[in-house]
Amino acid sequence: MNTIQFLMDGFGIAFQWQNILFAFVGVLIGTAVGVLPGIGPMSGVALLIPVTATLTAGLPTEAAAASSIILLAGVYYGAMYGGSTTSILLNTPGESSSVVTTLDGYQMAKQGRAGSALSIAAIGSFAAGIISLIGLVLLAEPLSNVALQFGPAEYFSLMLLGLAAVSGLAGKSMTKALMMTVFGLMLGTIGIDAVSGIARFTYDIPVLYSGLEFLTIAVGLFALGEVFKTVLERDHEDGTMAKIGRILPTRKDLKESAAPIMRGSFLGFFIGVLPGAGATLASFFSYIGEKKFSKTPEQFGKGAIAGVAGPEAANNAASGGAMIPLLTLGIPGSGTTAILMGALIMYNIQPGPLLFDDHPEVAWGLIASMFVGNLMLLVLNMPLVKVFAKIIQTPKKYLLPIIIAISFFGVYAVQYTTFDLYLLLACGVLGYLLTRNDFPVAPLVLALVLGPMIENNMRRALTISNGDFSTFVTNPISLALLIVAAAWLLVPLLLKLKGRSVVLNEEG
Amino acid sequence: MSKTFDRFAGIAFLLIGLLFVIESQRISESSYGSAVGPDIFPIGLGAVLILLSLRLLYETFRYQADTQKGEPVLYKKFIVIFVSALLYAALLEPLGYVITTFAFLLVAFQTMERGKWIKSIVIAGLFSFGVYYFFAEFLGGSLPGFPVFL
Numbered sequence: 001m002n003t004i005q006f007l008m009d010g011f012g013i014a015f016q017w018q019n020i021l022f023a024f025v026g027v028l029i030g031t032a033v034g035v036l037p038g039i040g041p042m043s044g045v046a047l048l049i050p051v052t053a054t055l056t057a058g059l060p061t062e063a064a065a066a067s068s069i070i071l072l073a074g075v076y077y078g079a080m081y082g083g084s085t086t087s088i089l090l091n092t093p094g095e096s097s098s099v100v101t102t103l104d105g106y107q108m109a110k111q112g113r114a115g116s117a118l119s120i121a122a123i124g125s126f127a128a129g130i131i132s133l134i135g136l137v138l139l140a141e142p143l144s145n146v147a148l149q150f151g152p153a154e155y156f157s158l159m160l161l162g163l164a165a166v167s168g169l170a171g172k173s174m175t176k177a178l179m180m181t182v183f184g185l186m187l188g189t190i191g192i193d194a195v196s197g198i199a200r201f202t203y204d205i206p207v208l209y210s211g212l213e214f215l216t217i218a219v220g221l222f223a224l225g226e227v228f229k230t231v232l233e234r235d236h237e238d239g240t241m242a243k244i245g246r247i248l249p250t251r252k253d254l255k256e257s258a259a260p261i262m263r264g265s266f267l268g269f270f271i272g273v274l275p276g277a278g279a280t281l282a283s284f285f286s287y288i289g290e291k292k293f294s295k296t297p298e299q300f301g302k303g304a305i306a307g308v309a310g311p312e313a314a315n316n317a318a319s320g321g322a323m324i325p326l327l328t329l330g331i332p333g334s335g336t337t338a339i340l341m342g343a344l345i346m347y348n349i350q351p352g353p354l355l356f357d358d359h360p361e362v363a364w365g366l367i368a369s370m371f372v373g374n375l376m377l378l379v380l381n382m383p384l385v386k387v388f389a390k391i392i393q394t395p396k397k398y399l400l401p402i403i404i405a406i407s408f409f410g411v412y413a414v415q416y417t418t419f420d421l422y423l424l425l426a427c428g429v430l431g432y433l434l435t436r437n438d439f440p441v442a443p444l445v446l447a448l449v450l451g452p453m454i455e456n457n458m459r460r461a462l463t464i465s466n467g468d469f470s471t472f473v474t475n476p477i478s479l480a481l482l483i484v485a486a487a488w489l490l491v492p493l494l495l496k497l498k499g500r501s502v503v504l505n506e507e508g
Numbered sequence: 509m510s511k512t513f514d515r516f517a518g519i520a521f522l523l524i525g526l527l528f529v530i531e532s533q534r535i536s537e538s539s540y541g542s543a544v545g546p547d548i549f550p551i552g553l554g555a556v557l558i559l560l561s562l563r564l565l566y567e568t569f570r571y572q573a574d575t576q577k578g579e580p581v582l583y584k585k586f587i588v589i590f591v592s593a594l595l596y597a598a599l600l601e602p603l604g605y606v607i608t609t610f611a612f613l614l615v616a617f618q619t620m621e622r623g624k625w626i627k628s629i630v631i632a633g634l635f636s637f638g639v640y641y642f643f644a645e646f647l648g649g650s651l652p653g654f655p656v657f658l
Contacts, residue, residue, distance in 0.1 A: 195546065409605075
């Protein structure tokens with residue numbers, strides 16, 4: 001069967017009524033998550049894992065996995081659409097990837113062109129979503145074929161590269177990011193060792209034998225961490241909301257933003273494919289690029305529509321591009337994709353090159369549903385943008401306790417132990433303290449997911465080579481990957497030494 | 509960034525790293541005949557974490573005095589919510605989901621902002637009953653609904 005055939009089968013799955021519903025719920029919640037400042041895509045996805053797990057409990061494993069991942073991915077790219085709304089209307093970015101949208105978007109809103117800005121953002125996101133999906137369809141097969149040739153040594157180095165990329169770009173201090181990565185890897189070693197069956201660091205405590213549950217830690221660090229932050233440091237909800245006015249963009253607006261959308265889409269897609277560099281970086285580069293391309297750069301910062309169209313397209317394309325390493329290589333490039341991967345593993349489905357052969361319905365169903373979901377988002381965001389703008393006004397005093405209650409429910413309904421609830425609360429406090437002091441938590445979660453795989457591949461490679469560590473550097477592909485990984489850590493350091501400011505990726 | 513926190517974190521992670529290295533020695537030998545047992549990876553990680561923590565401690569001596577964030581921190585609210593969340597976790601199994609969730613939400617709503625009791629009670633009630641019935645009755649999930657002694 002060829003790619004087209006697989007894609008058609010994927011559409012067959014995406015058009016099952018429950019999956020249409022799941023995609024719809026996913027993008028709807030995603031948009032809300034994007035609109036609400038304080039809840040990012042990462043905590044949104046983490047919070048919904050338990051909910052989807054219970055919703056799909058009656059289905060056979062594979063169908064359940066496909067449905068869940070359709071919903072969760074919907075939240076992920078839906079949040080990219082929603083993030084622009086608050087940037088434009090309130091000058092407060094809902095996500096870090098929409099920070100640059102505030103520069104011109106809010107200016108447009110002040111001039112009474114909020115509607116145009118919002119609809120261009122939605123159209124740009126849609127175009128970018130479709131372009132990145134086409135890229136995903138075209139690249140999925142060849143990339144997974146390449147990855148199939150990989151042995152344990154190559155895999156080990158590839159995963160190290162993923163971790164290095166995320167740590168190298170996350171947060172202000174690389175030392176702290178690396179510490180978080182190593183700490184995450186360590187937490188991953190708790191429990192029964194998969195290779196030898198020996199219990200490690202369990203101290204005869206029964207709940208520890210299965211290891212620390214990834215879900216509990218992710219929900220605690222992200223969702224509860226953010227809730228605690230908002231409780232402790234009252235967010236200033238200043239700024240008046242701009243009137244939306246006319247929603248459809250004018251012909252002139254469309255004409256001016258067509259090229260930036262195309263450029264933003266391609267740029268965002270390629271940045272998204274790279275591990276570590278995510279939507280935030282993509283939107284940032286797109287903005288700089290558009291300013292250079294523009295015939296009237298002085299308009300930027302004063303309400304240039306290209307400054308909204310380009311970055312919004314880029315951040316959406318990046319979220320599509322980020323699915324490629326996750327699905328084809330089994331390596332998440334960001335915090336959010338790490339959580340998506342954790343969700344797949346919960347269903348005993350291992351993302352990676354074999355995914356397309358072993359579970360075509362999950363892989364292609366997801367890809368097809370993303371086409372459907374993007375279309376839904378366009379429809380949702382154009383006429384309903386005024387409704388979503390209302391969500392911003394949800395009072396925090398009700399929202400925050402309910403988020404805590406949802407995380408409790410989610411964790412308990414999946415784990416059935418009170419231990420996980422205490423762990424959840426502890427992770428919440430830890431997440432708050434760490435984030436507040438510039439210890440990025442995204443690398444921790446990524447490392448926790450990748451840890452067991454890294455270790456297994458390392459030990460398999462060493463077993464093959466009879467304990468000879470040089471196997472990682474004598475294998476050419478593995479060596480190349482290790483060199484890239486080292487470069488990823490060293491280049492920002494060297495740039496810093498030279499006094500250049502380094503663009504940081506604070507998105508998860 | 510806070511220098512005190514960084515130093516504290518540096519020392520804490522240093523100890524965690526040390527603990528990992530020491531405790532890894534106690535992991536039993538692999539019977540699986542491989543040169544690389546289950547202890548290599550944790551030992552390596554522990555060693556790297558120790559080095560990184562030392563590096564962080566070294567960095568804290570290099571940068572200038574910390575610029576305090578001017579954010580007022582509302583400890584009181586947080587402590588009330590955190591303690592009620594702890595009680596929520598502890599009482600969830602003996603008292604059941606509905607009662608504990610309702611009580612937790614009510615306390616938390618009122619801690620966030622006093623007043624509007626009726627609205628708080630309605631929202632807390634809707635959420636706790638709604639989630640329980642949707643999950644346990646409609647979806648057939650298992651959740652301790654009500655106190656065991658009832």
